[in-house]
Amino acid sequence: MAEAEGVKSVARVFDLLELIADAGGDVTLSELSTMAELPLPTIHRLLRTLVSLGYARQLANRRYALGPRLVxxxxxxxxxxxxxxxxxxxxxxxxxxxxxxxxxxxxxxxxxxxxxxxxxxxxxxxxxxxxxxxxxxxxxxxxxxxxxxxxxxxxxxxxxxxxxxxxxxxxxxxxxxxxxxxxxxxxxxxxxxxxxxxxxxxxxxxxxxxxxxxxxxxxxxxxxxxxxxxxxxxxxxxxxxxxxxxxxx
CATH class of the missing domain: 3.30.450.40 (GAF domain)
Known part of the structure; x- marks a missing residue:
């Protein structure tokens, strides 16, 4: 069960990155939640991890963008x-x-x-x-x-x-x-x-x-x-x- 949840989380992470890219490079938390059809707390938790690793970043206007490590x-x-x-x-x-x-x-x-x-x-x-x-x-x-x-x-x-x-x-x-x-x-x-x-x-x-x-x-x-x-x-x-x-x- 734990392994299945882990695989699901990995898939969700890549889905989020794809959604950010499809949206032109930056989105709001609520926009992501709507596009991904996931609860806001789940989106926020995954984004926080991506930001900490440099694969996403939070802009001054609170929108989220793709991070420099993806380059x-x-x-x-x-x-x-x-x-x-x-x-x-x-x-x-x-x-x-x-x-x-x-x-x-x-x-x-x-x-x-x-x-x-x-x-x-x-x-x-x-x-x-x-x-x-x-x-x-x-x-x-x-x-x-x-x-x-x-x-x-x-x-x-x-x-x-x-x-x-x-x-x-x-x-x-x-x-x-x-x-x-x-x-x-x-x-x-x-x-x-x-x-x-x-x-x-x-x-x-x-x-x-x-x-x-x-x-x-x-x-x-x-x-x-x-x-x-x-x-x-x-x-x-x-x-x-x-x-x-x-x-x-």
Whole structure:
């Protein structure tokens, strides 16, 4: 009985962390109690333990946020996931000749966790560890397309839609319309929205432990419609393989 209660407490702790993350990073005690459908004393006891260990923190306004000790865990997990996908990223470069990236959802942004660079001198220069807005990147839009429109509205409500370039999407209506197209065709396109002169094709990784996407990108002179016709089937194969590896890990 004691072991079962212990396992239940561990599950509740992880549920709370997930709920805080889903809420955008900080919540009130009562909000957590409603979302978790647990009594306030239970929530308070679990949060007190998380705060004491550094996995949660209480803000000056009495709200609770994710703690700094989670950062290291996330960084290590991202690196391991990135290493897991390296063969598929290298395979994309060998077959398509352009830079391949793996990126995951990190709060309300996307973070690049692995990359196989193009052999060309002129290529995209996004580096591993860079965090970008979701609405202006191929990988970010591929991830957003996996969410429902209400979740997208909540994220945009927190981040806004700043223009990275003159081609960036800057209205919620345009973003939702673009996401509907992505869901219909199965992949996202960043057409100079993050970096002028660069085009990117991206797909979400099915079954990934966290929302994840893979992209191939390069100068628009090389990454044209003919490139897309070659790249989409190869990209689809790569994300399927990465998803299978993640599920088996």
């Amino acid at each position: 290291r865990l996330g960084e290590v997990a991202n690196r391991q996931f990135g290493q897991l996908a390296r063969p598929q990223l290298k395979g994309l470069v060998e077959r398509l000749g352009e830079t391949a990236n793996l990126a995951t959802l990190d709060g309300d942004r996307v973070i690049y966790v692995s990359q196989a660079p193009s052999p060309h001198a002129m290529r995209m220069f996004t580096e591993v560890g860079r965090r970008s807005y979701l609405h202006s990147t191929g990988v970010g839009k591929a991830i957003l397309a996996e969410l429902d429109d209400e979740q997208v509205r909540e994220i945009v409500g927190r981040t806004g839609l700043p223009a990275e370039t003159e081609h960036s999407i800057t209205t919620l209506e345009a973003l939702l319309a673009d996401l509907a197209e992505i869901r219909a065709r199965g992949y996202a396109i960043d057409d100079g929205e993050q970096e002028i002169g660069v085009r990117c094709y991206a797909m979400a990784v099915p079954g990934a432990p966290v929302p994840t996407a893979v992209s191939v990108s390069g100068p628009i002179a090389r990454v044209d419609e003919d490139f897309a016709a070659r790249a989409i089937p190869v990209l689809r194969e790569a994300v399927r393989e990465i998803g299978a590896l993640a599920a088996a890990a």
